[in-house]
Amino acid sequence: MTKIVGVAGSLRSGSLNAALLRAAVDLMPAGATLEIGTIKGIPLYDGDLEQAEGIPAAVTLLKEQIAVADALLLVTPEYNNSMPGVFKNALDWLSRPPADSARIFNGRRVAVIGASPGGFGTILSQNAWLPVLRTLGMQPWFGGRLMVSRAGKVFNENGELVDEQVRDQLREFNRNFVEFLKN
Numbered sequence: 001m002t003k004i005v006g007v008a009g010s011l012r013s014g015s016l017n018a019a020l021l022r023a024a025v026d027l028m029p030a031g032a033t034l035e036i037g038t039i040k041g042i043p044l045y046d047g048d049l050e051q052a053e054g055i056p057a058a059v060t061l062l063k064e065q066i067a068v069a070d071a072l073l074l075v076t077p078e079y080n081n082s083m084p085g086v087f088k089n090a091l092d093w094l095s096r097p098p099a100d101s102a103r104i105f106n107g108r109r110v111a112v113i114g115a116s117p118g119g120f121g122t123i124l125s126q127n128a129w130l131p132v133l134r135t136l137g138m139q140p141w142f143g144g145r146l147m148v149s150r151a152g153k154v155f156n157e158n159g160e161l162v163d164e165q166v167r168d169q170l171r172e173f174n175r176n177f178v179e180f181l182k183n
Helices: 016-026 049-052 057-067 084-093 100-106 123-135 164-182
Strands: 002-008 032-037 071-075 109-115 144-147
Touching: 002 057, 002 164, 016 032, 016 071, 016 109, 016 164, 032 057, 049 123, 057 100, 071 164, 084 100, 084 144, 100 109, 109 123, 109 164, 144 164
Parallel strands: 002 032, 002 071, 071 109, 109 144
Antiparallel strands: none
Protein backbone atom coordinates (compact mmCIF):
# COMPACT_ATOMS: atom_id res chain seq x y z
CA MET A 1 0.00 0.00 0.00
CA THR A 2 1.43 3.37 -1.02
CA LYS A 3 0.97 6.00 1.68
CA ILE A 4 1.06 9.73 0.94
CA VAL A 5 0.67 12.55 3.45
CA GLY A 6 -0.99 15.67 2.08
CA VAL A 7 -0.76 19.10 3.68
CA ALA A 8 -2.75 22.18 2.71
CA GLY A 9 -0.90 25.46 3.11
CA SER A 10 -3.75 27.58 4.42
CA LEU A 11 -5.18 27.99 7.90
CA ARG A 12 -8.54 29.36 6.73
CA SER A 13 -11.47 27.06 7.51
CA GLY A 14 -12.97 27.61 4.05
CA SER A 15 -9.64 27.12 2.25
CA LEU A 16 -9.93 26.10 -1.39
CA ASN A 17 -6.66 24.18 -1.00
CA ALA A 18 -7.95 22.23 1.99
CA ALA A 19 -11.01 21.41 -0.14
CA LEU A 20 -8.73 20.28 -2.98
CA LEU A 21 -6.81 18.06 -0.55
CA ARG A 22 -10.04 16.51 0.76
CA ALA A 23 -11.13 15.83 -2.83
CA ALA A 24 -7.75 14.22 -3.56
CA VAL A 25 -8.27 11.79 -0.67
CA ASP A 26 -11.44 10.52 -2.33
CA LEU A 27 -9.82 10.23 -5.77
CA MET A 28 -6.80 8.09 -4.88
CA PRO A 29 -6.25 4.99 -6.99
CA ALA A 30 -6.55 1.50 -5.55
CA GLY A 31 -3.50 0.50 -3.55
CA ALA A 32 -2.78 4.01 -2.30
CA THR A 33 -3.94 6.17 0.58
CA LEU A 34 -3.72 9.89 1.18
CA GLU A 35 -3.66 10.95 4.83
CA ILE A 36 -4.26 14.60 5.70
CA GLY A 37 -1.67 16.35 7.84
CA THR A 38 -2.09 19.87 9.18
CA ILE A 39 -0.04 22.98 9.81
CA LYS A 40 -2.60 24.27 12.32
CA GLY A 41 -1.04 24.88 15.70
CA ILE A 42 2.48 25.38 14.37
CA PRO A 43 3.84 28.65 15.83
CA LEU A 44 6.04 31.11 14.00
CA TYR A 45 9.56 29.76 13.96
CA ASP A 46 11.64 31.25 16.76
CA GLY A 47 15.05 29.82 17.64
CA ASP A 48 14.63 31.04 21.21
CA LEU A 49 11.36 29.10 21.52
CA GLU A 50 13.01 26.01 20.07
CA GLN A 51 15.91 26.29 22.53
CA ALA A 52 13.65 26.94 25.54
CA GLU A 53 10.82 24.50 24.82
CA GLY A 54 12.01 22.18 22.06
CA ILE A 55 10.01 21.19 19.02
CA PRO A 56 6.28 22.03 19.38
CA ALA A 57 3.86 19.09 19.56
CA ALA A 58 2.09 20.08 16.30
CA VAL A 59 5.44 19.98 14.50
CA THR A 60 6.40 16.61 16.00
CA LEU A 61 3.06 15.10 15.00
CA LEU A 62 3.37 16.24 11.38
CA LYS A 63 7.02 15.16 11.22
CA GLU A 64 6.09 11.64 12.29
CA GLN A 65 3.25 11.48 9.77
CA ILE A 66 5.67 12.41 7.00
CA ALA A 67 8.46 10.12 8.26
CA VAL A 68 6.34 6.97 7.82
CA ALA A 69 4.88 7.99 4.46
CA ASP A 70 6.15 7.13 1.01
CA ALA A 71 5.62 10.67 -0.25
CA LEU A 72 4.39 14.15 0.53
CA LEU A 73 1.75 16.16 -1.34
CA LEU A 74 1.92 19.91 -0.81
CA VAL A 75 -1.36 21.67 -1.65
CA THR A 76 -0.35 25.29 -1.92
CA PRO A 77 -2.27 28.52 -2.18
CA GLU A 78 -0.62 31.46 -3.89
CA TYR A 79 -0.23 34.67 -1.90
CA ASN A 80 1.35 37.69 -3.58
CA ASN A 81 2.79 35.56 -6.39
CA SER A 82 4.53 33.10 -4.06
CA MET A 83 4.04 30.46 -1.40
CA PRO A 84 2.18 31.40 1.79
CA GLY A 85 4.45 32.39 4.65
CA VAL A 86 2.58 30.15 7.07
CA PHE A 87 3.25 27.14 4.82
CA LYS A 88 6.96 27.92 4.43
CA ASN A 89 7.15 28.51 8.19
CA ALA A 90 5.77 24.99 8.78
CA LEU A 91 8.49 23.45 6.62
CA ASP A 92 11.10 25.54 8.41
CA TRP A 93 9.92 24.03 11.71
CA LEU A 94 9.79 20.54 10.17
CA SER A 95 13.47 20.87 9.25
CA ARG A 96 14.41 21.36 12.92
CA PRO A 97 16.62 20.21 14.48
CA PRO A 98 19.01 20.06 11.51
CA ALA A 99 20.17 16.57 12.52
CA ASP A 100 16.60 15.28 12.04
CA SER A 101 15.84 17.08 8.76
CA ALA A 102 17.24 14.32 6.55
CA ARG A 103 14.95 11.74 8.19
CA ILE A 104 11.92 13.79 7.20
CA PHE A 105 12.94 15.22 3.84
CA ASN A 106 16.06 13.75 2.25
CA GLY A 107 15.08 11.66 -0.76
CA ARG A 108 11.38 11.96 0.07
CA ARG A 109 9.27 12.17 -3.04
CA VAL A 110 6.97 15.16 -3.26
CA ALA A 111 4.35 16.65 -5.56
CA VAL A 112 2.84 20.13 -5.47
CA ILE A 113 -0.68 21.12 -6.51
CA GLY A 114 -2.82 24.12 -5.71
CA ALA A 115 -6.03 26.04 -6.17
CA SER A 116 -6.58 29.76 -6.55
CA PRO A 117 -9.58 32.01 -7.12
CA GLY A 118 -7.50 33.83 -9.76
CA GLY A 119 -7.00 32.97 -13.39
CA PHE A 120 -3.43 31.66 -13.22
CA GLY A 121 -3.90 28.88 -10.71
CA THR A 122 -0.88 28.57 -8.45
CA ILE A 123 1.92 28.49 -11.00
CA LEU A 124 4.12 31.04 -9.23
CA SER A 125 3.62 29.45 -5.82
CA GLN A 126 4.43 26.01 -7.19
CA ASN A 127 7.58 27.37 -8.83
CA ALA A 128 8.59 29.13 -5.59
CA TRP A 129 8.60 25.78 -3.79
CA LEU A 130 11.26 24.28 -6.05
CA PRO A 131 14.36 25.85 -4.41
CA VAL A 132 13.02 24.92 -0.97
CA LEU A 133 12.40 21.31 -1.98
CA ARG A 134 15.86 21.14 -3.57
CA THR A 135 17.49 22.55 -0.42
CA LEU A 136 15.72 19.94 1.72
CA GLY A 137 16.99 17.16 -0.57
CA MET A 138 13.53 16.10 -1.71
CA GLN A 139 12.67 14.47 -5.04
CA PRO A 140 9.93 16.53 -6.72
CA TRP A 141 7.75 14.76 -9.27
CA PHE A 142 7.62 16.72 -12.50
CA GLY A 143 5.40 14.31 -14.41
CA GLY A 144 2.28 16.42 -14.08
CA ARG A 145 1.02 19.73 -12.78
CA LEU A 146 -2.33 20.61 -11.33
CA MET A 147 -3.17 24.27 -10.95
CA VAL A 148 -6.84 24.87 -10.35
CA SER A 149 -7.74 28.39 -11.46
CA ARG A 150 -11.04 30.12 -10.69
CA ALA A 151 -11.35 27.60 -7.86
CA GLY A 152 -14.28 29.40 -6.30
CA LYS A 153 -16.38 27.98 -9.14
CA VAL A 154 -15.21 24.36 -8.92
CA PHE A 155 -16.21 23.82 -5.28
CA ASN A 156 -19.68 24.26 -3.82
CA GLU A 157 -20.51 26.12 -0.61
CA ASN A 158 -19.69 22.96 1.40
CA GLY A 159 -16.19 22.73 -0.11
CA GLU A 160 -17.07 19.75 -2.30
CA LEU A 161 -15.47 19.45 -5.74
CA VAL A 162 -18.32 19.77 -8.24
CA ASP A 163 -16.42 20.40 -11.49
CA GLU A 164 -16.12 17.09 -13.36
CA GLN A 165 -13.20 18.24 -15.49
CA VAL A 166 -11.15 19.19 -12.42
CA ARG A 167 -12.21 15.96 -10.73
CA ASP A 168 -10.88 13.99 -13.73
CA GLN A 169 -7.63 16.01 -13.74
CA LEU A 170 -7.13 15.38 -10.02
CA ARG A 171 -7.86 11.65 -10.37
CA GLU A 172 -5.33 11.44 -13.24
CA PHE A 173 -2.75 13.45 -11.29
CA ASN A 174 -3.10 11.10 -8.32
CA ARG A 175 -2.85 8.01 -10.52
CA ASN A 176 0.31 9.26 -12.23
CA PHE A 177 1.94 10.35 -8.96
CA VAL A 178 1.28 6.95 -7.41
CA GLU A 179 2.75 5.26 -10.50
CA PHE A 180 5.86 7.41 -10.10
CA LEU A 181 6.14 6.30 -6.46
CA LYS A 182 6.15 2.64 -7.47
CA ASN A 183 9.38 3.05 -9.46
